[in-house]
Amino acid sequence: MVQKDNNLTESIPYGLYKLRVKDLDLYYGAKQALKGISINIEPNTVTAFIGPSGCGKSTFLRCFNRMNDLIENVTIKGEVMVDDVDIYKNMIDVYEYRKKIGMVFQKPNPFPKSIFENVAFGLRINGESSKSVLQETVESALKQAALWDEVKDILNKSALTLSGGQQQRLCIARAIAVKPSVLLMDEPASSLDPISTAKIEELIYQLKNRFTIVIVTHNMQQAARISDKTAFFYIGELIEFDHTDKIFTNPSKDATQNYITGRFG
Amino acid sequence: MSKKHLIGPKLQDRLFKIFAVLCTGLGLLVLLILLIDIVLKGIDRINWSFFTNLPSRHPEESGIYTALAGMVSLLFFTLIIALPVGILSGIYLQEYGKRNKLAKFIEINISNLAGVPSVIYGILGLQLFVRTAGFGNSILAGALTLALLIMPVIIVSTREAVKAVPDSLREASFGLGATKWQTIRRVVLPVSLGGILTGIILSTSRAIGETAPLIVVGALAYVPFVPEGPMDQYTSLPIQIFSWTSRPQQGFIINAAAGIIVLLLFTFILNGTAIYLRNRWYKKTTI
Numbered sequence: 001m002v003q004k005d006n007n008l009t010e011s012i013p014y015g016l017y018k019l020r021v022k023d024l025d026l027y028y029g030a031k032q033a034l035k036g037i038s039i040n041i042e043p044n045t046v047t048a049f050i051g052p053s054g055c056g057k058s059t060f061l062r063c064f065n066r067m068n069d070l071i072e073n074v075t076i077k078g079e080v081m082v083d084d085v086d087i088y089k090n091m092i093d094v095y096e097y098r099k100k101i102g103m104v105f106q107k108p109n110p111f112p113k114s115i116f117e118n119v120a121f122g123l124r125i126n127g128e129s130s131k132s133v134l135q136e137t138v139e140s141a142l143k144q145a146a147l148w149d150e151v152k153d154i155l156n157k158s159a160l161t162l163s164g165g166q167q168q169r170l171c172i173a174r175a176i177a178v179k180p181s182v183l184l185m186d187e188p189a190s191s192l193d194p195i196s197t198a199k200i201e202e203l204i205y206q207l208k209n210r211f212t213i214v215i216v217t218h219n220m221q222q223a224a225r226i227s228d229k230t231a232f233f234y235i236g237e238l239i240e241f242d243h244t245d246k247i248f249t250n251p252s253k254d255a256t257q258n259y260i261t262g263r264f265g
Numbered sequence: 266m267s268k269k270h271l272i273g274p275k276l277q278d279r280l281f282k283i284f285a286v287l288c289t290g291l292g293l294l295v296l297l298i299l300l301i302d303i304v305l306k307g308i309d310r311i312n313w314s315f316f317t318n319l320p321s322r323h324p325e326e327s328g329i330y331t332a333l334a335g336m337v338s339l340l341f342f343t344l345i346i347a348l349p350v351g352i353l354s355g356i357y358l359q360e361y362g363k364r365n366k367l368a369k370f371i372e373i374n375i376s377n378l379a380g381v382p383s384v385i386y387g388i389l390g391l392q393l394f395v396r397t398a399g400f401g402n403s404i405l406a407g408a409l410t411l412a413l414l415i416m417p418v419i420i421v422s423t424r425e426a427v428k429a430v431p432d433s434l435r436e437a438s439f440g441l442g443a444t445k446w447q448t449i450r451r452v453v454l455p456v457s458l459g460g461i462l463t464g465i466i467l468s469t470s471r472a473i474g475e476t477a478p479l480i481v482v483g484a485l486a487y488v489p490f491v492p493e494g495p496m497d498q499y500t501s502l503p504i505q506i507f508s509w510t511s512r513p514q515q516g517f518i519i520n521a522a523a524g525i526i527v528l529l530l531f532t533f534i535l536n537g538t539a540i541y542l543r544n545r546w547y548k549k550t551t552i
Contacts, residue, residue: 070439072364099442109433112456122441125451171437178441 018043018182018212019064024078026059026068033059035236037078041229043181046204046213048223048244051233052259057216060233061184064214065101066094082182099126102175102211106187108167110159110174115151118159118170122178137177144210145173146203165196172203176211183207185215189222201226220260224248232256303529307522315523319489320505324516327509329524334491335404335484335499336473342408342495343415343472344465351416351468352461355423360449379417386414387481395482402483405495410482411475415468422464426457459546466539470532476503502528 019041026034034056041047049057059068066087068074080087087097099122110118117124119138128134138155142148147169151162159170168188175183185204189197204213204226217223223230224244231241232255240247240256251257272280318328358375362368390410400406430453438448454461479501486508488500502524509521 065440067436067440070436095442095444097442098440101440103436103440105433105436105440107433109431109437111434111437111452121438121443121451125441125443125447174437174441 017041018083019214020079020081020084021063022079022081024060024063024076024080026056026063026077027075028071029073033236034063037238039231039238039241041212041214043212044208044210045228046208046215046226048227048230049214049216049233050218050220050223050230050259051239053218054235055233056236057231057233058186061186061214061216064182064184065098065103067103069094099178100180100182102172102178102180102183104168104171104175104183104185104188107191108164108171110162110167110170112158112160114156115159115162115170116155119173119177121174126178138173141173141177142170144176144207145169146199146206147173163196165192165199168192168196168200169203172200172207176207181211183211183213185213187216187218190218197222220248232259234259300529303522303525306519307524307526310519310523311526315520316527320487320500324512324514324520327517327520329502329505329527331488331491332500332502332505332524333527335488336501336503338404338492338495339407339411339479339499339501340469340472342404343411344469346408347412347416347419347468348465350412351419352423352465354416355420355461356427356449356453358420359424359427360445360453375417375420379421382477383414383475384477384481386410387478389413390478390482400496402485402498403496404492404499406482407479407484407499407501408495410478411472414475414478415472418468418471419464422467423457423461426460426464427453429460430456459543462546463539463543466535466542470535470539473531473535474503474528476501476507479504480507502531 017040019039021037021039024034024037025032037060049061051057062068063076063080064082064087068076076088082097082101085092087094111121113121116138119141120128120134123134123137128137139148139152142151147166150166151157151170154161159167162170168191172183172188189200192200201222204215207213215223215227227244229242230244230247232239232247232251232253234255240251240253242252247256248260251260270277315328316333317330318326319330320332321327358368358372387410390406390413394400394406394409395402398406400409434452434456435448438452443451484504485498485500486504488498492499506521506524506528509517509524512518
């Protein structure tokens with residue numbers, strides 16, 4: 001095991017892959033939800049996870065920031081390496097670690113606080129209380145999330161007064177305010193209308209320069225539009241992982257072909 | 266009309282509606298008669314001296330000063346004891362405790378405790394606090410007994426309020442690297458505060474009206490002084506009312522009615538506050 005790991009580290013120069021997963025198994029109680037998944041994700045790319053409902057793509061996404069820890073009876077085997085550090089080893093401080101991984105959820109989930117306090121939340125829990133630092137960070141995060149112009153005059157209003165699309169961009173701003181290097185997105189546009197969806201997609205394209213983005217999506221056109229690489233999951237297994245144009249034009253597996261042409265799923 | 270029904274569905278619908286209206290009306294009517302009766306009897310007796318006079322042999326000189334003072338200090342100590350224990354237990358059970366059979370068992374038992382007759386708490390308090398702990402007929406013994414009585418209500422309502430906070434908010438907080446305590450303090454508690462407050466106030470208004478357990482743990486009917494500390498003897502408004510109603514003179518009956526009006530006002534204000542807070546919070550935090 002150790003020997004293998006050394007080989008990997010030697011043969012692949014540090015930093016070539018932001019995220020490396022090797023032989024990952026995940027069980028809910030006795031039921032196996034993820035089977036022997038291995039994947040390498042390069043920095044500053046957008047990777048899309050596609051597959052039918054219940055195929056484990058969201059569960060897999062949540063392995064990267066250890067959100068599955070919150071569910072009882074989950075057992076995880078294998079390696080999940082972020083910047084070549086195994087995040088399931090005991091030495092990791094999971095709370096510190098989660099600050100490096102931003103997450104955006106399926107339904108916009110802003111806190112019932114002001115717009116400002118939503119974005120400042122991550123800083124506040126770090127003990128940041130300097131007004132100028134908070135203000136600067138909130139402004140820069142909102143600008144990166146392409147929301148600043150819409151909310152700059154109503155920062156003290158409740159975040160719940162925003163529209164769904166605005167709320168989702170606020171959640172993105174909240175996630176990037178703590179300066180993570182990876183952004184996990186779990187169907188971030190599935191509850192939004194086409195115009196809001198287009199804005200989110202445009203945003204993802206821009207954020208790629210600064211973050212490594214992994215996005216779960218049910219919308220195959222969306223995967224094709226925004227991602228560099230696409231991974232196809234089916235019943236807990238990673239069937240195929242390749243460049244997005246290859247997956248959508250010339251997949252090497254029949255299952256992938258069937259899924260993207262809409263024959264099942 | 267189909268043979269399957271004795272009476273048609275539409276007629277059934279109307280009959281049921283009439284039945285429901287009658288039942289509701291009956292309940293309200295009884296309540297209304299009681300209230301009108303009390304108010305007619307007691308309203309004239311309510312004046313400033315009724316609030317400031319000590320109890321007396323003469324009904325028209327008798328007041329509820331010591332009873333009110335006793336009630337307020339009793340409530341004060343009851344809440345000081347019951348709130349921290351009740352709220353923290355509720356949070357623990359919902360946020361930290363594991364979901365297993367033991368947790369289910371505890372949950373059911375706490376709900377059961379909320380339904381135990383209050384006189385049973387009185388007997389428990391008598392043995393535990395008055396006799397074994399040696400607190401005697403003090404405010405402390407009474408407050409501990411009432412605290413036991415309202416604790417299940419506080420625990421259950423805190424749990425319900427905390428449970429109502431959507432998991433998506435907890436996930437958002439954890440996703441940003443917050444610890445469990447930070448998540449509870451900055452996300453869960455602010456969102457559930459309205460519900461928790463409602464539970465506190467409702468349990469307080471229950472504690473205010475309790476008479477039976479206080480009689481058992483030895484609240485006095487006649488107390489010509491205001492309690493100054495937790496170890497003093499005391500009376501409380503419901504006790505005072507109870508003792509007045511058992512007197513033969515008409516004047517004391519009127520006093521009792523006036524006392525009931527004051528007590529009703531207290532609970533009315535408390536419940537009104539609870540409803541106001543709940544509505545305000547729900548408006549602020551609905552997603």
